[in-house]
Amino acid sequence: MKDTICAISTPAGIGAIAVVRASGDEAFEKLTPLFPNINLNSLPPQSAKFTQIFDNDQVIDQVVVLKFAAPHSYTGENMVEISCHGSLYIQKKILELMIEQGCRMAQPGEFTQRAFLNGKLDLPQAEAVADLIDSQSESTHKLAINQLKGSFSKKLNSLREQLVQLGSLLELELDFSEEEVEFANREELNRLLDELGTETDRLLHSFKVGNALKTGIPVAIVGQPNVGKSTLLNTLLQHDRAIVSPIPGTTRDTVEDTFVINGTPFRFIDTAGIRQADDSLESIGIERTFQAIDQASIIFYMVDASRADFASVKAEVEEFKVSTDLTDKQLLIIANKIDELKTLPEHYKDWHDMDIIFISAKRQVNIGDIENRLVEYIQQHHIQDVSLLTNERHYALLSDMRTAIGRIRQGLADEIPTDLLAEDVRIALYDIGSLTGTISTDELLDNIFGKFCIGK
């Protein structure tokens, strides 16, 4: 029998109300003495009752008691949730009373861990609960909700089924290897492997965006000193975050802040600018600039459109394009300070091979065009409508599975013995099983649920 666990589930501090809850086979029996005015045991399941909670003959509070009978509760066990007034004294007192009646303080994430162990959720769904609690924007919320609803798990299960099919085709071959039977249809095997590989690659690929969403999609603002990078950051964020100065090299470190556009958080990183440094402090800033470029999903390369030597400006942008690894990155050229120009100079007409936007950061001209570009980026990367890979643990396991699939594909081509291929199928199945939680160790579970808050 499982012991009965209890915890305060609302945040530490004083609120209008707080929730204290308990879960376990004997939850009703254990808490019955706290509510002498009702009979908790005979209360209908999934019901709420307004009553008083007592410490012996002393009333502690007026509360609402919610009763959930197994298996129809969050944990899948008998559960009692008490909504009390938010006084710290009352919250602690109720917890003490529960412990006096033989309940035990819950470990972090223990309610959700029980939900997993009782088959109410699989591991990705349980992990989505933590993401949901953490979500601070529409996009991260949507991802977490989809994962909680099981859309990601469904995808994983179909990958698993394909792996099982692959395994059984190979096993069949092993069973009959003594006889001169026809080998498993290689075309069929290859087709299965390719499908698995493509789908896994798609998921792995989505991790960059999925992971970036948690902290905001990184946008690095780079360019020569004094082109207006810090001014643009301030304009985008609509307040003065970075120091703007006419003295080149003022921004010596990266400054960043997040801003939500169309429900998606973007993290803008204002950089020190790219140029030969005069002192060591500035060169550290420039080093950080290259790190920011490296980590960015989107790069705003800023130039000063009012400069007369436009040929060298274009050469500079072209130099940046060839010297930077732009794989999986979107580059947008931002030509600033158009307020200094009477008309857009002719020479910019031949920039049409580049993605360029003309703005004035200072006078706030065409800033909406930049925001529209970011909205397009959200749409192009399906940020708000597909299941993206967002979790480090999932990424590591899927990468490992992808490697095994690659080895099987290669092994088939090299005609290596079937039992070696079957071994890689087992590895891949192990990976996906650890992902969904059909295979789990105590260490793995402690790791996942230990990161939850107490009471969840």
Ligand SMILES: Nc1nc2c(ncn2[C@@H]2O[C@H](COP(=O)(O)OP(=O)(O)O)[C@@H](O)[C@H]2O)c(=O)[nH]1
């Ligand atoms: N005329 C004009 N000046 C600007 C514009 N944007 C920035 N500046 C000025 O350019 C100088 C350098 O700006 P700053 O944002 O510090 O450039 P950074 O070194 O690239 O970060 C400051 O004097 C700004 O006021 C603009 O759109 N038009």
Ligand SMILES: [Mg+2]
């Ligand atoms: Mg600056």
